[in-house]
Amino acid sequence: MSLVLIPLLAACAPELDPATDGLNERDNVELPQWDVVTSTAQSEVATGYVLLSWFDPDGGMAMVIDGAGSIVWHTEDPGEPYKINRVRLGLDGQSVLYSQYDRDRAQNIAEIVRMDLGGHVLSTTRAVEQHHDFVEHDDGSLTWLSWGYADVRLNVDVLPMASDVLRNAQEGTADPSPQQVYSLLDDYPHEPFWSCGHMAYDHYVPDRYEWSHSNSIAFVEEEDAYFVMVRYWDALLKIDRSGALQWQLGGQFSDFDLPLEEAFRHGHMSDVWSGGALVFDNGDHALFPTSGVAEFAWDESSMTVEKVWDYRDPKGRFISHLGDARRLPGGNTLIAWGPKGEITEVTAAGEVVWEASTTGKVGRVDWLANFPPK
Numbered sequence: 427m428s429l430v431l432i433p434l435l436a437a438c439a440p441e442l443d444p445a446t447d448g449l450n451e452r453d454n455v456e457l458p459q460w461d462v463v464t465s466t467a468q469s470e471v472a473t474g475y476v477l478l479s480w481f482d483p484d485g486g487m488a489m490v491i492d493g494a495g496s497i498v499w500h501t502e503d504p505g506e507p508y509k510i511n512r513v514r515l516g517l518d519g520q521s522v523l524y525s526q527y528d529r530d531r532a533q534n535i536a537e538i539v540r541m542d543l544g545g546h547v548l549s550t551t552r553a554v555e556q557h558h559d560f561v562e563h564d565d566g567s568l569t570w571l572s573w574g575y576a577d578v579r580l581n582v583d584v585l586p587m588a589s590d591v592l593r594n595a596q597e598g599t600a601d602p603s604p605q606q607v608y609s610l611l612d613d614y615p616h617e618p619f620w621s622c623g624h625m626a627y628d629h630y631v632p633d634r635y636e637w638s639h640s641n642s643i644a645f646v647e648e649e650d651a652y653f654v655m656v657r658y659w660d661a662l663l664k665i666d667r668s669g670a671l672q673w674q675l676g677g678q679f680s681d682f683d684l685p686l687e688e689a690f691r692h693g694h695m696s697d698v699w700s701g702g703a704l705v706f707d708n709g710d711h712a713l714f715p716t717s718g719v720a721e722f723a724w725d726e727s728s729m730t731v732e733k734v735w736d737y738r739d740p741k742g743r744f745i746s747h748l749g750d751a752r753r754l755p756g757g758n759t760l761i762a763w764g765p766k767g768e769i770t771e772v773t774a775a776g777e778v779v780w781e782a783s784t785t786g787k788v789g790r791v792d793w794l795a796n797f798p799p800k
Contacts, residue, residue, distance in 0.1 A: 576611050706718075
């Protein structure tokens with residue numbers, strides 16, 4: 427691993443010994459340069475920080491940038507075949523958790539790493555078949571999205587299929603058989619179906635038909651429940667911590683009446699709360715797709731749902747993969763445009779008040795009022 431701490435953090439982070447700070451052996455690693463092209467007085471990001479994952483064909487990084495676009499902290503993946511994917515601030519507020527897995531998805535080598543702000547690895551958790559996303563619990567455990575495999579009959583054919591499993595283990599474990607919380611192949615109440623064209627053989631998971639492609643997991647403490655975005659189904663699932671499916675929003679077997687013109691298509695999700703969520707709506711398979719962000723509010727007593735806010739890319743672009751959105755404390759929304767290498771902050775009225783761009787791709791994003799956190 428390698429870590430950069432610029433002078434802004436020098437008084438706040440442990441001093442590093444250049445001979446022992448865990449620098450990896452990759453050569454010619456260059457940090458991306460961020461260009462802040464818009465920043466107004468209405469911006470919340472301008473006075474704070476953004477925690478994000480970033481990657482290009484050579485690998486991935488976890489990083490924090492300030493409102494002026496300066497990188498104030500970063501760590502790199504250890505090199506081929508790993509790629510850093512998801513980054514989260516630890517619940518302790520003083521460490522960063524990130525997942526890294528085989529960038530070609532061929533080897534079961536994924537792990538979740540906790541690093542303190544001085545660049546020291548505090549724990550490494552063997553995360554069996556992990557991909558895309560994970561959450562941390564206050565009991566010292568981690569739950570992650572992972573792949574499960576089976577030969578499945580679909581119509582008249584038996585297909586080698588991959589789908590998603592929620593797995594849980596105590597942080598720091600190397601257990602090759604973690605707890606299985608919920609498996610779409612084993613526990614979902616409907617038989618496998620052809621989800622969409624992306625399910626094609628060898629499209630994403632090597633040598634398999636991937637049925638679901640879940641890409642996001644969030645945990646809402648007051649509901650003791652996970653929320654999982656199943657991209658190929660265009661569905662959001664609520665699964666309680668005991669592993670019971672509570673409901674499905676969107677998709678073929680939706681428990682809510684969501685009109686097709688308001689439904690999200692192949693979305694990503696990071697920001698969920700009791701009764702609502704922000705969805706980065708990629709818009710795949712629409713006739714004229716324009717990606718954007720939609721806010722949904724639901725009522726579990728009446729099983730009704732409403733789209734209460736919608737923002738489409740003013741440039742009219744289709745974002746084929748990645749994408750993220752976060753609601754900021756003051757009401758603005760932080761949006762990551764994935765492969766475009768852009769992050770924007772918009773008001774409720776859709777005014778862009780902060781915008782930054784870089785080379786490479788931007789993964790998930792989160793906003794921090796202070797870094798290091800106070």
